[in-house]
Amino acid sequence: MLIVCAEEVRVEAELVGGRLWCPSCRGVLGPWGHGLERVLRCSSGDRLLRPRRARCRGCAGTHVLLPEVALSRRRDEVSVIGAAIEAKVAGEGHRRIAGRLGVPAATVRGWLRRFVERAGQIRAHFTRWAIVLDPELAPLLPAGSSIADALEAIAVAARAWVLRFGPMPVWPLVSVLSAGALLCNTSSLFSPVW
Ligand SMILES: [Zn+2]
Numbered sequence: 001m002l003i004v005c006a007e008e009v010r011v012e013a014e015l016v017g018g019r020l021w022c023p024s025c026r027g028v029l030g031p032w033g034h035g036l037e038r039v040l041r042c043s044s045g046d047r048l049l050r051p052r053r054a055r056c057r058g059c060a061g062t063h064v065l066l067p068e069v070a071l072s073r074r075r076d077e078v079s080v081i082g083a084a085i086e087a088k089v090a091g092e093g094h095r096r097i098a099g100r101l102g103v104p105a106a107t108v109r110g111w112l113r114r115f116v117e118r119a120g121q122i123r124a125h126f127t128r129w130a131i132v133l134d135p136e137l138a139p140l141l142p143a144g145s146s147i148a149d150a151l152e153a154i155a156v157a158a159r160a161w162v163l164r165f166g167p168m169p170v171w172p173l174v175s176v177l178s179a180g181a182l183l184c185n186t187s188s189l190f191s192p193v194w
Pocket of ligand 1: 022023024025026027056057058059060061
């Protein structure tokens, strides 16, 4: 899985121009058809995705290029999932969050349960990113709970990214920095820090 810019024209140009790299071996990726069509539920309405597939010229592995607005194996836009996570850390229950976001309660419960289970790993991952992006970074202070610590690490990494590279919304950036695997249950899907 490789997370790319949501602008299809730009991704196509980068893919054809050999400017996208394999997440496994850093070889050059070339076009390799398309992945399965899927519907992404967005706050602005449903969006049909037809993600590009790419094949590595080095290791011959194939990868689905998922836009940064999505997470791997999740039908909802990453910003909506992120809003639910922020509300959970602020103390709101999953039913209220679901009602407010217009998403089934069981879906929200699934996201939040996974975030709670992986909070330590997520914190460690985004803390590593934050330090890579800003080597002068002061140590992160405990935020009061494991999920608050994880969200704080995400926020610090996102701030460090913006200071270095310019504006980028937090949750699409989370998708990029986790290779789409924020809420996946296998740690191997987490891409290593560059
Ligand atoms: Zn490769």
